[in-house]
Structures are given as structure tokens and as C-alpha cells.
Amino acid sequence: MINLSMKKRIGFVFLCTAVLISLLVIRVFWVQFIQGEELQGKAINNRLRDIEVKAKRGVIYDSNGSPLAISVSTGSIYAVPAQLKDKDKLEETATKLSEILEMDKNKVEEKLKKNVAFEWIKRRVPDEKIKELKELKLKGVSFVEENQRYYPKGKLAAHVLGFAGIDNQGLNGLELSYDSVLRGVSGKIMIEYDALNREIPNALHQYVMPRDGHSLYLTIDETIQYIVERELDNVIKLKQAKAAAIIVMDIKTGSILAMANRPVFDPNNYADFDNSSWRNFAISDAYEPGSTFKPVTAAAVLEEKVVKKNDRFYCPGYIKVGKDKIKCWKHQGHGSQDFVEGVQNSCNPVFVSSGLKLGKEDFYKYLLGFEFGKKTGIELPGEATGILVPKSRAKDIDLGSMSMGQANAVTPIQLVRAISAIANDGWLMKPRLVKEIRDYEGKLIKKIEPEPIQQVISKETSDELKEILESVVSEGTGSNAKIEGYKIAGKTGTAQKILPGGGYSRSEYIASFTGFAPANDPQIACLVVVDSPKGVYFGGQVAAPVFQGIVRDTLRYLNVPAEITKEEKKEEKVIIPDIKSLKMNAAIDKLKKAGLKYQKQGEGEEILLTLPPVGTQVNKGSNVLIYTKDKSSNMVVVPDLKDTTIREASSILSKLELKIAAQGSGLASLQEPLPGTKVEKGTTVTIRFTPLNQENVEETMGP
Structure with a gap:
């Protein structure tokens, strides 16, 4: 007969056993039903390796469908370090890889020794080296096709296109602005491995296809872009300038037909160039425009009727504004002249006097009406707003300086848009670089229509100013922009550069010319800005001939008929x-x-x-x-x-x-x-x- 003590012991053992079994049941239940999906996923992830397959970036075309940026296939090499546990085998593999790929052997060994499931050895490898390595059949080394961005026109429109990085990501220009549109959706390759990290033959191999990105159709015309860049290279070589920018715009739609800068870079190997050359001068740099701003002042005073075309002015070579004196570029003065002659002569006292008559309130109304001091919204990263003298702090001397193009700083894109508005019956347009987005099959996804912002001046004032600016070229300081058979309207500009510590340089200038053509039926506007030309630095001698070459060839290319006057006949x-x-x-x-x-x-x-x-x-x-x-x-x-x-x-x-x-x-x-x-x-x-x-x-x- 079992005594009471023994019964207690047996009961305790059964109780402990029951508790343990209960805990095991609870644990099994927890693992099976509560954590089941999570653990199953981890098990699958532990035996499956995902290799990302980047999608092809969409193509960037010019306005006529010529490709400016495409994606090409290229081979890349990766390793699975877990398959290279044997030290001798690892060293042998590292030696062969380093010799063929021209890499440092120690760095290759470091990659092969990493405690990771996947490690890139080298990407974007030439086809002949890929073929040579494949023939060696190195254990733990595999290959995958990737897409590489390629710019078939080299440096052409580099600042507009920008560039993409090695991981298919947009880093600058339109490549960055439209990265989410161009990038597409990556695919993947899934391969099953055993517990020793060996690929299982005939096991699960799944391929998820990438979805290629959408393509962009630009407003940029490749031929006009070539014309612009040809003239840029000529003026940089001839005048040994530090930098230059040119923009050609469709007046009626705001479409950018060409945009180029110097210095420039090749987006195919952008890393080989100083990153200062990546900067888009045409949208990112603000400068005092000088006399090329005077058409804006003229538009304001004519619209408000504070000045008429036949109003007389006298220029003794300077004008006094309070205690200050503003000089004219012609030291001996222009003498007596009407307003039209003042514009033709680019006479500073005429514009200072006109701006003071207009007054601060109305001057700022047009300054803001043309949207200076504000981004234009062009589809490029890094656009500057420009710099305006705060209205609350502006004095008469500031108003006088602003009226002739000093004190305020503008960007080239802001200025060419303002000139386009003057030619476009006063309508200010939003600049655009992209006109259509299409998918990889060519199906239209989105059409980007021209976008009018507001009418800044009336059609009557616009027509009046077209005639005045045409006379600047036919009779005034812009004579070097004349083009046989066409009426050209424009304005020269020569501005002293601002010194970093304040004040103006006495040795460096910005020469510029802006205008539109034909003057009687404007189609295109063009701005030429040349920074620090050597020798002769006046806008009429440096920038006007460049404008002439661009606009002449562009009008002919666009089949704009030449106008032959009766007098010429x-x-x-x-x-x-x-x-x-x-x-x-x-x-x-x-x-x-x-x-x-x-x-x-x-x-x-x-x-x-x-x-x-x-x-x-x-x-x-x-x-x-x-x-x-x-x-x-x-x-x-x-x-x-x-x-x-x-x-x-x-x-x-x-x-x-x-x-x-x-x-x-x-x-x-x-x-x-x-x-x-x-x-x-x-x-x-x-x-x-x-x-x-x-x-x-x-x-x-x-x-």
C-alpha cells in the first residue's frame, strides 16, 4: 500500500508533466497558428534569394521624336559569398576576378568574404569581359543584365537632360524632375537555395518582369539645339568668356526650343567633370541684366501712359536723382531725343526719368506682373527666384537704378519669358520643356498644354513696343543683330558684374542681347548672355552677332518666310x-x-x-x-x-x-x-x- 508521501510525489510529477505538456501545446498552437505565416515567410526568405532587375528608364525624345536619352543593356557581376567557404577556392576566384576586371585583389577578397547573401563585384562591365568570366565558370560568381543610361548625342542639351546614376536613379535635370515617371517598376529573380547555401537544381526559380518607365517628348528641337550650341562654342572660343547661356523660346506657347550653357559636361561620364559644370546657368544663376531689362520698363511706362513715343528728353551724360548722379554709358551724352530715340540709344537718363515718372507703386506692379522675383515653374531642379529690392526699402535712387536694369537680379529664363510676353500681345506664358508623356508602347499618358499665366500689358502697348524694339536693330545699338529679309526686334545689354564683397567690377562685364523675330509677327524669342568676355565686351558687339546667327538659321529651319519690302525690290x-x-x-x-x-x-x-x-x-x-x-x-x-x-x-x-x-x-x-x-x-x-x-x-x- 502506497503511503501518503509517495502519493504526493507521484501527484507532483503528474502535475509537472501536465504543465509541461500544456506549455508545449500552447507553444505549438502559438507557433502554428499565431506565428505560422511569419515563420513560414522567414523560412522561404532563408532559402530564397531575390536579385533585383531594374526596369528600363523611359526614352527622352526631342520634339520630332529623335532620342536624346535611352537605356542600353549591360552586364553586371555579383557573388554569393556563402558558396565560397573554401579559402583556397576564394583566393583563386579573387585572383581571376581581379585580373580580368582590372580590380585590386584585396578589395575583391573583402567582397567575397562578407557575411551577406549577395554582393556586387562590379557593375556595367564590357561584354568581352563578361564572356571571358562566364567561360571560367567560377563558383559563387553570377551575372545579371542591367540597364545603363546612354545619351547618344553626347553633350547636346546636357543641362536640360541631366543624368542618371548607376542605380537607375535620376540625379540632375529632367532625369531628376521626372524620375518617378521615367524610372518604371523593378522586377526580380527568385532562386531557391538549400541549408548550405547551394542553388537547388530544378527548384523554384521565379522571374518577375520589370515594367519599363514612361517616355518624355520634349519641346526641345534637336536641330535648333545644335544651332545654339554651335554659336555658344564659337563665342566662348573667340571671346574666352567664363560662361555663357542661350535660350530660344516659342513666343506663343512658352515652349523652350533650345537651352544651352557653357561650361558643359558629357552626361555619359558626368563624374569626370567638375560638378560646377553641372550647374544650369540659364535657370540657376541670377545676374543684373543691364539694358536688356529696359524693354520691361518701356512696357510699363507706355502701358500706364506716363510716357509717349514722341515725348522729349535731354541727356547731358548723366541724370541727378536727389543727391546721387547716374551716368549714361555715353559720357558726352545723347543730347535732345524723343523716347523712341532714347530706346534706340539705350540712354540711361531716359529710362531713369521714365521710371521715376511711373513711380514705385506702378513700377512694382509690372515687376511682379512679369513675375520677377518668382520661379517660372520650368520643369528643372535648382531654379532660382532672382533678387528684388524689397518694395518697402526702395528709394528713388533704387527706382532709377532698377529702371535701367541694375539693382535687381534676374535669371535668364525670367528675362526671356518677359521679352516673349512683350511680343505675345502682353501674355505671359509658363515655360515648358515637356509636351507629352507616353508609355513604353507609345500610348499617350499625359499631354502638357501651353499655360497662359496673365496678360501683363495690352495688345496696343505690345504692338507699339514691337515697332520701337525693331527700330533698335534697324537704327540703334542692335544693328549687329540684323538679318536680311526679316524684321528683327531686340535690345542690347552690357552690365558690370557684381563683386562678391559688394560693388561693381571695373574689369568684368556681362554682355547680352535679347529679342524676337519676325518683329511684325513674332515666332521665337532668344536671349544670349556671355559672362566676362575678353577684349570688347559690349552686348552689341559680343552677343548680338550670336543672336543673329541663331535666329537667322532657326527662322530658315522653321520655314518662316522672309519678307522682302518694296524698297528692297x-x-x-x-x-x-x-x-x-x-x-x-x-x-x-x-x-x-x-x-x-x-x-x-x-x-x-x-x-x-x-x-x-x-x-x-x-x-x-x-x-x-x-x-x-x-x-x-x-x-x-x-x-x-x-x-x-x-x-x-x-x-x-x-x-x-x-x-x-x-x-x-x-x-x-x-x-x-x-x-x-x-x-x-x-x-x-x-x-x-x-x-x-x-x-x-x-x-x-x-x-
């Missing part, structure tokens, strides 16, 4: 007579009888040569330059040698006792010093000659 042609052997008075009489004007270069009486040369057919009323031999002076005026051959240019310069340094072959297109510059005899004139099948850049002396 009736122009009589005459031949330059031979006057070299005549005395000066007789020579002048002979030119006058032929219906020609003349301009004497030099103080002597002996005629060395005429330009255009003897026998040249010109329009009746054309100007003939008479170069004379001056024994009492060592100075001579440099002639305009455009379109001459090397032999002709050499002969002309030799007669003027000047030397020649010829570059290239064909006809003269650029020269330094510029035509009209006075130099010492014996000076060397550098001339670039361009083959007949290449475009020329015209750069002539002017105000």
Missing part, C-alpha cells in the same frame, strides 16, 4: 569704281556720282584701298570705306574682312601695314581685333576662316 545695283589713283576730293566726287556714300579711315590723302573692293556690286546708297595712308600717325583702323579669302585678307592687311594670323581655310568668319578698332601699325589680326559648307559667325563693330 527696287534697289538699284552699282559697281564700286576704282578711285585709288585719284586725289581725295575727286575720289569722293566719283563715289557720289555713282550713288555711293563714303567714310574715310585715316587722316592722309593717299588712298590705299576701299572696302568693299573695287569691282564689287553693291546696293546704290551703300557705304564705302576709304583707307588712307597717314604718315603722321602710327595708328590704323582694322577693316571688316568677313567673307574674304586668306589671300584677299592678307593683301588688304598688308596695304594697311598690319599682319595676319590665319586659322582654318575657306572664307573669313571671325576676327580679332574687331572691325573698326584702332590699333598700331604692325599689329597682328587673327582671322578664323571657315569652309563654305560650315556656318559663319558674324561679329562686327558697333555701339
Whole structure:
């Protein structure tokens, strides 16, 4: 018979056993039903390896469907370190990888020794190296196809396109702004491994296809972009400028047809360039525009009718604003002139006086109406707002300075939009770079329509200002922007650069020109900004010829018909007579009888040569330059040698006792010093000659 003590012991054992079994049942229940899905997922993850397969980024096309940015397939190499436990095998693998991939062996070994399931060895590897490694069949080393961004046009439109990184992510330009649209959705490859991290043959291999990104169709026209960048390269080389920016805009829609900057970079290998070259000067840098801002002031005073076209002004070379004095660029002054002549002459006192008449309240109304001091909303990262003098702190001297384009800082995109609005019956448009978004099959996803913001000035004021700005080119400081067969409207600008510590530089300037064409039916607007050109720095000599080359070729490309006036149709042609052997008075009489004007270069009486040369057919009323031999002076005026051959240019310069340094072959297109510059005899004139099948850049002396 079991005693009571034994019964207690047996009962205790049963109780403990029951508790343990209960705990086990609860644990099994918890693991099976509460944590079941989570643990099952972990088990699957433990034996499955996911390899991400990046989607192809969408293509970026120009307005005509020409690809500017595409994705191309390229091989990448990765390792599964768990499969390389054998030390000798690991070293052997590292040696072969480092030799073929031209990598440091120690760094490769570090990658292979990592306690991770997946490690990139090298990405974007050339096909021949991938093929060589595949033939070795290295254990633990695998390959995957990735997509690499490629820009087939190289540097073309680099600041607009931007660039994408190695992980398919947009890092700059439109690539960044539209990254979520272009990127697409990544796919993956799932491979099943056993407990020893060995791939199981015929086991679960699942491939989830990536979904390619949408494509962008831009407003940028590849041909116009080429024209712009050609002219940029020419002016940077000729003037050795620090930087430059050009924008061409469709006036009626706000579409950007071309946008380019210098310095520039190649988005295919952007890391090889200093990151300062990535900066988009056209939208990110604010500068004092100088006289290219004067059309905005003119628009405001004409709209408010505080100034009329025939109002008279007097410029003695300066204007007093309180105790301060603002100088005119022409130190001796322009004398008496009406408002139109003031615009043609880019006379500072005329604009200061007009701005003061307008008053601070109305001036700021138009300043804000043209949306200066505010981002334009263009689809690019890094846009600046510009800098405005706070209205509450603006004094009369500030108002005077702002009226002629100083004190406030604007971005190139803000200024070209304002000029476009003046030409577009006063309507301010939102700039746009993207017109359509389509999927990888070409199906339209979104169409981006032109977006009018507001009408800043009336159509009547717009029409009036078109005529005034056309006269700036036909009769004023913008004469170097003239294009045969077209009426061109525009405004020159030459602004002193602001020093980092305040004040203005006495040696560095920003030369600019902005305008639109044709003046009577505006289609395109263009702004040229050249930062710190060497030598002659005036906007009329530096930027206007660049504008001319761009707008001339763009109008022809767009098939905008040239306008031939009745006067041009009736122009009589005459031949330059031979006057070299005549005395000066007789020579002048002979030119006058032929219906020609003349301009004497030099103080002597002996005629060395005429330009255009003897026998040249010109329009009746054309100007003939008479170069004379001056024994009492060592100075001579440099002639305009455009379109001459090397032999002709050499002969002309030799007669003027000047030397020649010829570059290239064909006809003269650029020269330094510029035509009209006075130099010492014996000076060397550098001339670039361009083959007949290449475009020329015209750069002539002017105000």
C-alpha cells in the first residue's frame, strides 16, 4: 500500500508533466497558428534569394521624336559569398576576378568574404569581359543584365537632360524632375537555395518582369539645339568668356526650343567633370541684366501712359536723382531725343526719368506682373527666384537704378519669358520643356498644354513696343543683330558684374542681347548672355552677332518666310569704281556720282584701298570705306574682312601695314581685333576662316 508521501510525489510529477505538456501545446498552437505565416515567410526568405532587375528608364525624345536619352543593356557581376567557404577556392576566384576586371585583389577578397547573401563585384562591365568570366565558370560568381543610361548625342542639351546614376536613379535635370515617371517598376529573380547555401537544381526559380518607365517628348528641337550650341562654342572660343547661356523660346506657347550653357559636361561620364559644370546657368544663376531689362520698363511706362513715343528728353551724360548722379554709358551724352530715340540709344537718363515718372507703386506692379522675383515653374531642379529690392526699402535712387536694369537680379529664363510676353500681345506664358508623356508602347499618358499665366500689358502697348524694339536693330545699338529679309526686334545689354564683397567690377562685364523675330509677327524669342568676355565686351558687339546667327538659321529651319519690302525690290545695283589713283576730293566726287556714300579711315590723302573692293556690286546708297595712308600717325583702323579669302585678307592687311594670323581655310568668319578698332601699325589680326559648307559667325563693330 502506497503511503501518503509517495502519493504526493507521484501527484507532483503528474502535475509537472501536465504543465509541461500544456506549455508545449500552447507553444505549438502559438507557433502554428499565431506565428505560422511569419515563420513560414522567414523560412522561404532563408532559402530564397531575390536579385533585383531594374526596369528600363523611359526614352527622352526631342520634339520630332529623335532620342536624346535611352537605356542600353549591360552586364553586371555579383557573388554569393556563402558558396565560397573554401579559402583556397576564394583566393583563386579573387585572383581571376581581379585580373580580368582590372580590380585590386584585396578589395575583391573583402567582397567575397562578407557575411551577406549577395554582393556586387562590379557593375556595367564590357561584354568581352563578361564572356571571358562566364567561360571560367567560377563558383559563387553570377551575372545579371542591367540597364545603363546612354545619351547618344553626347553633350547636346546636357543641362536640360541631366543624368542618371548607376542605380537607375535620376540625379540632375529632367532625369531628376521626372524620375518617378521615367524610372518604371523593378522586377526580380527568385532562386531557391538549400541549408548550405547551394542553388537547388530544378527548384523554384521565379522571374518577375520589370515594367519599363514612361517616355518624355520634349519641346526641345534637336536641330535648333545644335544651332545654339554651335554659336555658344564659337563665342566662348573667340571671346574666352567664363560662361555663357542661350535660350530660344516659342513666343506663343512658352515652349523652350533650345537651352544651352557653357561650361558643359558629357552626361555619359558626368563624374569626370567638375560638378560646377553641372550647374544650369540659364535657370540657376541670377545676374543684373543691364539694358536688356529696359524693354520691361518701356512696357510699363507706355502701358500706364506716363510716357509717349514722341515725348522729349535731354541727356547731358548723366541724370541727378536727389543727391546721387547716374551716368549714361555715353559720357558726352545723347543730347535732345524723343523716347523712341532714347530706346534706340539705350540712354540711361531716359529710362531713369521714365521710371521715376511711373513711380514705385506702378513700377512694382509690372515687376511682379512679369513675375520677377518668382520661379517660372520650368520643369528643372535648382531654379532660382532672382533678387528684388524689397518694395518697402526702395528709394528713388533704387527706382532709377532698377529702371535701367541694375539693382535687381534676374535669371535668364525670367528675362526671356518677359521679352516673349512683350511680343505675345502682353501674355505671359509658363515655360515648358515637356509636351507629352507616353508609355513604353507609345500610348499617350499625359499631354502638357501651353499655360497662359496673365496678360501683363495690352495688345496696343505690345504692338507699339514691337515697332520701337525693331527700330533698335534697324537704327540703334542692335544693328549687329540684323538679318536680311526679316524684321528683327531686340535690345542690347552690357552690365558690370557684381563683386562678391559688394560693388561693381571695373574689369568684368556681362554682355547680352535679347529679342524676337519676325518683329511684325513674332515666332521665337532668344536671349544670349556671355559672362566676362575678353577684349570688347559690349552686348552689341559680343552677343548680338550670336543672336543673329541663331535666329537667322532657326527662322530658315522653321520655314518662316522672309519678307522682302518694296524698297528692297527696287534697289538699284552699282559697281564700286576704282578711285585709288585719284586725289581725295575727286575720289569722293566719283563715289557720289555713282550713288555711293563714303567714310574715310585715316587722316592722309593717299588712298590705299576701299572696302568693299573695287569691282564689287553693291546696293546704290551703300557705304564705302576709304583707307588712307597717314604718315603722321602710327595708328590704323582694322577693316571688316568677313567673307574674304586668306589671300584677299592678307593683301588688304598688308596695304594697311598690319599682319595676319590665319586659322582654318575657306572664307573669313571671325576676327580679332574687331572691325573698326584702332590699333598700331604692325599689329597682328587673327582671322578664323571657315569652309563654305560650315556656318559663319558674324561679329562686327558697333555701339
